[in-house]
Structure formats: C-alpha cells, structure tokens
Amino acid sequence: xxxxxxxxxxxxxxxxxxxxxxxxxxxxxEYPRLYLYEDIITPAMxxxxxxxxxxxxxxxxxxxxxxxxxxxxxxxxxxxxxxSGEHQTTxxxxxxxxEEEQHYIGLKMVAATFKxxxxxxxxxxxxxxxxxxxxxxxxxxxxVIGLSASLSYRLPTLKKLVEHFRTLEWNPLIxxxxxxxxxxxxxxxxxxxxxxxxxxxxxNQWFNEGREGAINETS
Amino acid sequence: MKQADRTFPLPFFTINKNFTxxxxxxxxxxxxxxxxxxxxxxxxxxxxxxxKWVTPELHKAALEVHLKPVAEGVEPLTVDLYVTWDNDxxxxxxxxxxxxxxxxxxxxxxxxxxxxxDTNFELLDEKEKLENAISQNNRLSAPFIRLxxxxxxxxxxxxxxxxxxxAVEDNLLKSSQNDDIDRMLFDFTAVxxxxxxxxxxxxxxxxSLFYMGAEIVIIGVKPKQVKVLHEMxxxxxxxxxxSLQQAIHKYCVE
Numbered sequence: 001x002x003x004x005x006x007x008x009x010x011x012x013x014x015x016x017x018x019x020x021x022x023x024x025x026x027x028x029x030e031y032p033r034l035y036l037y038e039d040i041i042t043p044a045m046x047x048x049x050x051x052x053x054x055x056x057x058x059x060x061x062x063x064x065x066x067x068x069x070x071x072x073x074x075x076x077x078x079x080x081x082x083x084s085g086e087h088q089t090t091x092x093x094x095x096x097x098x099e100e101e102q103h104y105i106g107l108k109m110v111a112a113t114f115k116x117x118x119x120x121x122x123x124x125x126x127x128x129x130x131x132x133x134x135x136x137x138x139x140x141x142x143x144v145i146g147l148s149a150s151l152s153y154r155l156p157t158l159k160k161l162v163e164h165f166r167t168l169e170w171n172p173l174i175x176x177x178x179x180x181x182x183x184x185x186x187x188x189x190x191x192x193x194x195x196x197x198x199x200x201x202x203x204n205q206w207f208n209e210g211r212e213g214a215i216n217e218t219s
Numbered sequence: 220m221k222q223a224d225r226t227f228p229l230p231f232f233t234i235n236k237n238f239t240x241x242x243x244x245x246x247x248x249x250x251x252x253x254x255x256x257x258x259x260x261x262x263x264x265x266x267x268x269x270x271k272w273v274t275p276e277l278h279k280a281a282l283e284v285h286l287k288p289v290a291e292g293v294e295p296l297t298v299d300l301y302v303t304w305d306n307d308x309x310x311x312x313x314x315x316x317x318x319x320x321x322x323x324x325x326x327x328x329x330x331x332x333x334x335x336x337d338t339n340f341e342l343l344d345e346k347e348k349l350e351n352a353i354s355q356n357n358r359l360s361a362p363f364i365r366l367x368x369x370x371x372x373x374x375x376x377x378x379x380x381x382x383x384x385x386a387v388e389d390n391l392l393k394s395s396q397n398d399d400i401d402r403m404l405f406d407f408t409a410v411x412x413x414x415x416x417x418x419x420x421x422x423x424x425x426x427s428l429f430y431m432g433a434e435i436v437i438i439g440v441k442p443k444q445v446k447v448l449h450e451m452x453x454x455x456x457x458x459x460x461x462s463l464q465q466a467i468h469k470y471c472v473e
Contacts, residue, residue, distance in 0.1 A: 052268070053271065054271075059321065059325075063328065067332075102294070124340070125333060152263060
C-alpha cells in the first residue's frame, strides 16, 4: 500500500483538489488532526520537494501542489469546530513568515493548531516586511509571536526581529519555527523568552505541558 | 584559470568535478558575476539537487534549479541547467533562464494569495470588533440599580440567552455581595425572547443569590414568557409581582 503522504502528494501534484479533499476527509475520521498535519500533510509536501530534487517534477508542479495543499488546509480549518465565546482563551498569537520568506504551509498549520486550542490568532502569511511586523505587533500585543523561516539567508532578519521583540514591555514569548528550526542550530537564540519549535508535535507538547515543565503560555 | 573569452550567446561555464569554474562566457558574468565555484551561483535550496545530478557518473544531465537572488528583495530565478561531461574531470554547463511566463504566473499567484489573506484578515478584524461589541452589550444588559438601602432593581434587556446570562452573572453576584442588599427585583418588562438555556443560567444565579441571603422578586412577566417559565423548574423561594410600580410601592415606599 502506498503511504498516505505519497498518495496525498499525488493528488496535490495532479491539481486534483476534489480528490485531495475527499482523501483527507476520510483520514480525518481516523486520525487526530495533529497526526494529519505532522505525519501526512507535512511529509507529503516534503515528498514533493524530494521529487523536485530528484528531477522528477518542475517548479510549476511544485507551485500547483502548494496551492492545492493551501486550499485543502483552508477547508480543514473551516470544518474545525471553532472555540468561541466563553470557552475562547484570552491568549493571542501572531504568526508570520519573515521578510522574503516564501514558505508558508507549515505556518498555516501552526495557526490552525493555535486556533484549535482556543487562542485568538492573527496569521499574517509569508514575507511580512520588517516595519509592518513591528507595527502589527505593537497594536495587537500578542502573547506569542511566531516567526517562520526556512533558509539560512533569513538568519540576519530573524535575529533583528527577535532582538526587537525581546524588548517589548509585555514580554511575549517568541517562537521560531520553519525548516530552519529543524535543520540549523539556533540554540544561541534560545532564551527564557525565545523558544525554538521543531515541529507541530513540539508545539503540542508546549500546549499540554509547558516549556520543559517551566513556563507555559504567559507566566 | 578563469577567462571571459567565450563569446557564447548564453550563460556558459566549464567546470571541473569539484565545481570549480574554469572558464565562463560573458553572458554568465552578466547573470552571476565571477564566482570561483559553480555552487556559489545557486540558491541554498537547490544545492543538494546540483550535487546529486552534476557528477561525472551521469554523463549528461538536464535539471531545473534556482539561482541565488542577485539583490535583496528579488526572488530566486528559476533556470534550466544542462551539463555534459567531456571526461571524468571536466564538464560544460549551460544555464538557460526560464520563460518569463512562469515567473509572472508565480508572482500573480502570490499576489492573489496575499490579497485573500488580507481580506481574511480584515474580516477577522471586524469579527473581533463585533464580538467585543456583543460582549459589552451583554454585560450592560442587566444593570444593578440600587433603589433603597436594602433593595436593588435589575432590569433585564433583550433576549435572555445563555451567553448573555453568563456575561452578567459575575457582576450581579459581586454587586449583591458588595452592597448590603436584602432584596433584588428582576424586571422582565424589556425582555424579548427567552430560551431554556438562558433561563437555566438565570434561575441558577437566582438560587445562588437566594442562598447568599437575598430575597428574589421577578416583575413584569408577559403572558408569552409565563409559558416558558412554567416549563422550567423555578425555585419556589422566588416571588412574582405584576408590575414595577407595585413592587416599588411595596418595598420602597411602605
């Protein structure tokens, strides 16, 4: 049997949004959402990347797969039962991809995960200009600022953002995610206020247990 | 040894198997400058692919890769790379930039996505504003008005929903505690629709208030509302009165 992620990747690459949705909907009834994000959709997109690296598909195919994946994620999110009113927490998160970063699928799943936990979320998408991100953060005053980057070129921008956000008077927790968090050693950036989030499982662990048993949410 | 002596009409390099650039064409210099190694030309995300496909074991290769952006704010350029090995040591590499159309489509897609996201964001903004307004409206739907030393009037406004009752509960319980209140008059005159869940929260709150020592009086119930109230279990300690006028006359004047 073909693994789920490869089957899904096929739907993405063929531009078959209907097939992809149907396939995902079957899986939703079987698996928890987190598993779907982390162990099926993410590997599916990594697999698409591998295919490109193996010279099997072109950039155009990759773009198509990304667009279909984006669409599927929006659909899943719309179907998720919204936590609102009394049960919604007062916590706020703001998420964006740093300037010039074009990858955003992972971040979108992070946004959905925060929402499922009852957080108020502002997902600002990829490639958010430096000044724009400052002004958004200052007006929204989020408890968590999630930054995403995948290539090491973004490191200087990332550092600049972290430096700025660390000085905010309400002490938000800064999360750094994206492929960069997985591939590169970013420990030097890590501190009480800055957390490197390797993947969605890691994020989920933080929701459940806090940070290595230390601080959770905004202590 | 490098030389820019080739007048080939496309970006062209000769490299050795360590990717060191031996010669390059003028077009290559225009596109990528004068790097020492071919690997310096490509975007980080493409390096693995180049290393995998550009090797003497594969005599010929054609692959799609990204060039490193030449300036800030520019997106990586997608090109086709053709490589042929003369022997195990030297290869010819030709770079052909992709048709502009792909870049254009990519850009348009990105813009469209950005715009959808902005719209989404604006909607979210409005939604949050609206939610805040509703919640404030809810909180203001049951003001605590002190009539005398020991009697307070709580006129209820609008539909009695669960969310609204929950929103006012806290404030009412607190106010009844802070002030030395013995009697609370709940005025139903301005109440619209009532649903079971809302009444449930309200009667629970009244029971709590009663246990805290307050006398509860409900005023101004309309015939239509009686039906709903009747179906619910109303604590027997709650008294009913016809109109506010009566209640004020009885509790505040006498």
